[in-house]
Amino acid sequence: MAGGLFSIDREFFKKLGTYDDGFDIWGGENLELSFKTWMCGGTLEIIPCSHVGHIFRKRSPYKWRTGVNVLKRNNVRLAEVWLDEYSEYYYQRIGHDRGDYGDVSSRKRLREELGCKSFKWYLDNIFPELFIPGDAVASGEFWLYSKTGEIRRDEACLDYAGSDVILYPCHGAKGNQYWEYDPETNFVQHGSSKNCLAISEDKKKITVEKCSEENPRIKWKFEKFEATKKLQL
Known part of the structure; x- marks a missing residue:
């Protein structure tokens, strides 16, 4: 689900470390928010009668760096921190070319401090029907x-x-x-x-x-x- 369609408690969002400040511009934030919500003690629920406002700007306020695939970069950061051994499946898809994804040590430390569960726990308990x-x-x-x-x-x-x-x-x-x-x-x-x-x-x-x-x-x-x-x- 698109990241802009989530609604989250402000304090819980802060507790989860908000968004990864190493992400570039756009992409991957919806997956990161979903995974860590489940793995770090929360639940993600579909509330049919809820309403979330989502405003699109007329133009992008960001400067997109040339030669950088921001979606891949963000997803590699996500995989490095949250997917454990299952990250290998994503790396196979991108030819094992992780590129320069920056420093993720603080995000790994955040996960450890929060006492989050493994990604295998997520697959076994939240998405058991997923084909591995x-x-x-x-x-x-x-x-x-x-x-x-x-x-x-x-x-x-x-x-x-x-x-x-x-x-x-x-x-x-x-x-x-x-x-x-x-x-x-x-x-x-x-x-x-x-x-x-x-x-x-x-x-x-x-x-x-x-x-x-x-x-x-x-x-x-x-x-x-x-x-x-x-x-x-």
Whole structure:
């Protein structure tokens, strides 16, 4: 949710260290405020009948420095302070190029003084339904194969309803989004149709075809497959 749509008790805001004064201009403050609210003893609630005023200026009063990606810089600061070992997933997305994100020692000290909980606590207790890339059974260059049989990228899953293979928001109910991967045959079999994921003859799109050992276009190999992480059927 946009940072400008939060309403927070003034004293609690001060206790949490207000905004990170090392942030540049814009970006990341909404995530930082959300995470530390939960992790440091508060709750974030949706109040349907509340009203928050949000005023946009006609022009930006800030001087944007050239050659600086302020959103990435802010997010790296956020990751360094609040995400613990889960920061690695963000760093993978930015090619591990953290750049110059400044000194975060005072923010880490603030977190320690407040006795805040770990980010794993946040995931386990506040957002347990979130898919964690590290929990994937297998992974490729961009795609992950989840314990619930999804082939997904972020919140989008491969979905097949009998015609085209499409990307559709992951719903967690298996059905059209359930795929069974066999590392011995290299088949990726669709759960309900029992046909296999394939690449078209012109190699321009993903299709579903009858499973056959003679068809090399239906054989897939993940770069990383961990047999010990079994599917949750």
